[in-house]
Amino acid sequence: MKDLAKYAVNKLLELGAEKGECWVQVENKDELNIHSAKIDLLRTNESYTLKLTGLKDNKKGSVTLNKINKKNIDKMAEKTLKIIESSREDKANDISEGPLKEKFESGPIAPEREKMYENLSNFLKNVKNDFPKIKLEQSILEHTKIENYYENSNDVSLYSKKGKYQFTSMFFSKDGKKTSSFNYTQLSTKNIEKPYYNSGTIKRLLKENQEQLETKSVPQNFKGDMIITSDCMGSFIGFITRYLKDHYIITGNSIFKDKLNKKIANENFSLYSKPLAEEIASNYFITSDGNLAENLEIIKDGNLKSFMLSLYGANKTGKKRANNSGGCYVIEPGKKSIDDIIKNTDKGIILSRFSGGNPSDNGDFSGVAKNSFYVENGEIKYPISETMITGNLAEILLNIRNISKERGNFGSSILPWIKTSGVMISGK
Amino acid sequence: MDFKKLEKYSKKYKNYTELRMQENRSTSIAIRQGDIVTNNQNSESGLSARVYKDGAWGFAANPLINDEIMEHLVKKATDNAQFLSKKASLEKHNLPSRKGKIHKDFTTSKKRYSQKELIEYLKEVDSYIEKKCSDVSARNTRISNLDMEKKIITSDGSDSYIMRPRSLVIISLTTVKDNQPIQLYDVYGGFGNFEDNFEDPSKLYSKIDKLYDDLMKKANGVYAKPGTHDCIMDADLAGILAHEAIGHTTEADMVQNGSVAADYLNEKVASELVSLVDFANKYEDDLCPVPVFIDDEGVKAEDTVIIKDGILKGYMNNKESAALMNMKATGNARAYRFSDEPLIRMRNTAILPGKSKLEDMISSIDNGYYLVKPSNGQADSTSEFMFGIVKGYKIENGKITDAIKDTTISGVAFDVLQSISMVSSDMSWSAAGMCGKKQPIPVGMGGPAVKCKINIGGK
Numbered sequence: 001m002k003d004l005a006k007y008a009v010n011k012l013l014e015l016g017a018e019k020g021e022c023w024v025q026v027e028n029k030d031e032l033n034i035h036s037a038k039i040d041l042l043r044t045n046e047s048y049t050l051k052l053t054g055l056k057d058n059k060k061g062s063v064t065l066n067k068i069n070k071k072n073i074d075k076m077a078e079k080t081l082k083i084i085e086s087s088r089e090d091k092a093n094d095i096s097e098g099p100l101k102e103k104f105e106s107g108p109i110a111p112e113r114e115k116m117y118e119n120l121s122n123f124l125k126n127v128k129n130d131f132p133k134i135k136l137e138q139s140i141l142e143h144t145k146i147e148n149y150y151e152n153s154n155d156v157s158l159y160s161k162k163g164k165y166q167f168t169s170m171f172f173s174k175d176g177k178k179t180s181s182f183n184y185t186q187l188s189t190k191n192i193e194k195p196y197y198n199s200g201t202i203k204r205l206l207k208e209n210q211e212q213l214e215t216k217s218v219p220q221n222f223k224g225d226m227i228i229t230s231d232c233m234g235s236f237i238g239f240i241t242r243y244l245k246d247h248y249i250i251t252g253n254s255i256f257k258d259k260l261n262k263k264i265a266n267e268n269f270s271l272y273s274k275p276l277a278e279e280i281a282s283n284y285f286i287t288s289d290g291n292l293a294e295n296l297e298i299i300k301d302g303n304l305k306s307f308m309l310s311l312y313g314a315n316k317t318g319k320k321r322a323n324n325s326g327g328c329y330v331i332e333p334g335k336k337s338i339d340d341i342i343k344n345t346d347k348g349i350i351l352s353r354f355s356g357g358n359p360s361d362n363g364d365f366s367g368v369a370k371n372s373f374y375v376e377n378g379e380i381k382y383p384i385s386e387t388m389i390t391g392n393l394a395e396i397l398l399n400i401r402n403i404s405k406e407r408g409n410f411g412s413s414i415l416p417w418i419k420t421s422g423v424m425i426s427g428k
Numbered sequence: 429m430d431f432k433k434l435e436k437y438s439k440k441y442k443n444y445t446e447l448r449m450q451e452n453r454s455t456s457i458a459i460r461q462g463d464i465v466t467n468n469q470n471s472e473s474g475l476s477a478r479v480y481k482d483g484a485w486g487f488a489a490n491p492l493i494n495d496e497i498m499e500h501l502v503k504k505a506t507d508n509a510q511f512l513s514k515k516a517s518l519e520k521h522n523l524p525s526r527k528g529k530i531h532k533d534f535t536t537s538k539k540r541y542s543q544k545e546l547i548e549y550l551k552e553v554d555s556y557i558e559k560k561c562s563d564v565s566a567r568n569t570r571i572s573n574l575d576m577e578k579k580i581i582t583s584d585g586s587d588s589y590i591m592r593p594r595s596l597v598i599i600s601l602t603t604v605k606d607n608q609p610i611q612l613y614d615v616y617g618g619f620g621n622f623e624d625n626f627e628d629p630s631k632l633y634s635k636i637d638k639l640y641d642d643l644m645k646k647a648n649g650v651y652a653k654p655g656t657h658d659c660i661m662d663a664d665l666a667g668i669l670a671h672e673a674i675g676h677t678t679e680a681d682m683v684q685n686g687s688v689a690a691d692y693l694n695e696k697v698a699s700e701l702v703s704l705v706d707f708a709n710k711y712e713d714d715l716c717p718v719p720v721f722i723d724d725e726g727v728k729a730e731d732t733v734i735i736k737d738g739i740l741k742g743y744m745n746n747k748e749s750a751a752l753m754n755m756k757a758t759g760n761a762r763a764y765r766f767s768d769e770p771l772i773r774m775r776n777t778a779i780l781p782g783k784s785k786l787e788d789m790i791s792s793i794d795n796g797y798y799l800v801k802p803s804n805g806q807a808d809s810t811s812e813f814m815f816g817i818v819k820g821y822k823i824e825n826g827k828i829t830d831a832i833k834d835t836t837i838s839g840v841a842f843d844v845l846q847s848i849s850m851v852s853s854d855m856s857w858s859a860a861g862m863c864g865k866k867q868p869i870p871v872g873m874g875g876p877a878v879k880c881k882i883n884i885g886g887k
Contacts, residue, residue, distance in 0.1 A: 036684050040518055042508035043487040045767045049472075061543075064470040066491040079469065086544030088464045088551070117515055135686045137809075138866055172809040174686040182809045221654060251461060251566035253602055253609040312465075356836055357804035357816035361602060361609035366836035366885035368814040385812065388654065388838055388885035426654040428883060 618859020
């Protein structure tokens with residue numbers, strides 16, 4: 001594959017492109033699926049993707065296909081050149097600088113299918129015994145092996161081979177005609193030995209989901225505290241980082257556009273993107289713009305330390321390129337326990353799942369609090385439904401009151417619980 | 429791809445087997461502030477086999493297309509099913525057969541545009557926005573075309589070929605008011621190749637003018653007042669309500685798991701003004717946005733009546749759920765990529781039109797909202813839903829007044845359907861929907877405007 005990727009780049013240069021890069025991805029997937037409380041589908045896929053990108057006169061174009069042989073690559077290179085020539089000049093277009101040659105390998109490369117089945121059937125059996133009201137929806141255990149080859153005309157040659165397991169479960173509770181809201185969890189791991197049933201936050205989520213069969217709306221509309229659980233924190237990290245990436249920084253519409261090295265969050269809040277962290281199963285070594293990935297400090301002690309710009313975004317704005325492609329988010333833990341954070345809350349909610357779209361360009365967000373609980377005078381009072389939360393992302397970052405010392409490691413991120421304030425909470 | 433190659437395997441099965449040869453071809457072009465930031469063509473094709481044996485399913489897929497691979501995939505899928513059936517005793521169902529033979533090619537008869545011509549089209553649109561929309565601070569335009577070409581043969585005798593194209597132009601405009609960016613977008617096009625949907629950029633200009641005008645109104649808009657209000661949900665909202673909040677709960681795999689709709693078959697779940705149908709391929713005499721004639725299990729597709737005059741009448745089934753629930757297979761099993769297994773998916777889900785006039789519906793509200801455009805939607809097992817609203821207006825004393833800023837609406841869908849007191853006589857389809865359920869899949873959503881009570885989040 002490496003030779004074919006090189007061949008594709010050279011072919012494109014031969015035809016007249018000034019620079020070229022090629023990604024080849026080979027993926028093997030083994031996937032066990034639960035349906036109606038039975039493991040009844042085993043799916044095995046093999047896939048190939050070759051993406052060829054070229055530059056000429058600062059114009060850029062690319063073609064992707066999944067039939068990888070020299071004959072197809074020849075045709076593809078011709079097509080790519082036509083697409084490049086049809087484009088518009090943009091001096092920000094470029095490819096990564098060489099010379100650079102590296103190889104990486106991590107995680108379990110071959111699936112242990114018997115152990116996968118055993119782990120998943122153990123999960124099924126335990127859920128049935130311990131949580132009889134739980135109904136499992138889409139629940140999947142998969143093993144993927146991904147090989148990535150990156151070659152470019154600046155003498156960059158990178159290769160990575162990664163394997164991991166990923167367990168996903170969606171579920172809700174049912175008791176007679178009473179139905180609870182659904183919840184879900186996803187865990188990536190490098191080994192299959194530890195039962196998923198005993199991993200992550202699954203048992204707490206299943207227990208809380210059964211409690212969600214009896215819900216009430218909040219007693220009245222109020223501005224209060226919002227304690228975001230580690231399971232829900234991923235949604236909010238996605239919202240924050242969105243404003244730091246190419247689109248918002250290039251268009252100048254980011255709420256954080258003038259905030260580099262300035263305070264954007266409470267001083268106890270530090271956020272990193274750590275693709276090289278050993279404890280993160282969804283780690284990666286090569287960035288999407290063909291460079292080596294490194295860990296990145298995004299927010300340190302409340303101050304914005306880096307935008308998350310690609311090579312293109314950096315060239316376009318004159319700002320610094322981020323040294324990774326995001327993801328693998330880690331938030332530093334705080335000092336208080338989750339129990340203490342709840343005890344010190346006068347009035348608010350614990351937010352376990354946020355059902356809502358991306359915030360508006362100005363950071364305003366609103367959505368429904370799912371699998372969530374009403375808190376008053378330091379106590380969890382009852383599970384809530386039909387409760388909307390409305391706030392502004394920039395404000396809730398500055399309003400952070402507490403960060404828990406406990407964190408959930410989901411294999412794709414390591415996140416604590418965070419309490420913030422000033423959120424409008426409204427009932428039916 | 430030579431789709432005829434698949435036919436020679438039609439007699440080679442020992443178990444219930446589906447073979448699919450599929451190619452998805454997509455074109456993506458995006459211009460941001462005049463710069464071409466995406467300029468890509470993508471083609472992905474391959475073979476898949478799915479086998480049902482002793483109550484278990486095995487699936488295998490590979491991008492290579494030749495005799496050896498086809499035989500390997502059938503064997504691999506059989507082995508996969510066998511791996512599971514040996515592990516546990518699974519109930520084997522007699523899968524129903526509603527076989528058919530069909531060949532439908534919706535490729536345009538016009539000369540195809542090159543990538544260069546598509547870029548020129550989008551550049552003209554972008555230049556028009558730059559010239560005409562003076563208060564726009566950021567503009568993004570995008571072409572997104574997807575051709576899905578599938579050949580399916582099944583061991584019970586179905587044989588179908590379809591080339592189903594979709595082409596979209598997406599325009600997003602942002603302005604700044606009081607140092608706050610305000611954004612609005614719209615999507616144009618739908619079923620059909622680009623050449624059939626977009627003849628000339630100038631035909632989009634009046635729509636861009638309208639989008640810009642709406643953006644300016646929104647920039648001067650007000651926050652909606654939180655709480656439950658009388659509202660008119662326009663067609664796009666009614667469509668997303670039909671799809672997200674009701675449709676998903678009536679997909680038979682969800683019903684089998686115990687979704688809220690499992691408890692109410694043949695019971696009143698909505699106002700008698702409400703009828704809701706998942707159309708297979710035609711509404712009245714016109715093709716729907718995502719016409720399905722034979723699904724990816726080889727089932728001849730038919731319309732699925734979900735709610736009739738307020739009564740819950742049926743579910744969307746695949747072969748296995750139909751066997752299990754003693755119902756008809758409805759032709760709702762669909763897969764997105766060649767390497768995906770078919771899942772129960774909606775096709776063209778719509779609330780049927782009623783008899784009221786939109787202007788009468790608006791004038792019947794003293795204090796409420798006219799909600800026009802959703803941004804996204806999510807729904808729950810309880811039928812509780814949340815939709816983002818990017819375009820809407822206040823209604824005061826029966827008249828439309830201020831535009832509102834982005835907000836969110838929520839409610840329990842079956843309660844909202846019960847509260848519907850007026851349904852407009854018109855009907856419009858949204859042809860750009862992409863539904864997510866393990867895999868993405870293009871869907872159509874439609875409806876009239878409905879008057880109902882709904883919870884609005886605001887500031």
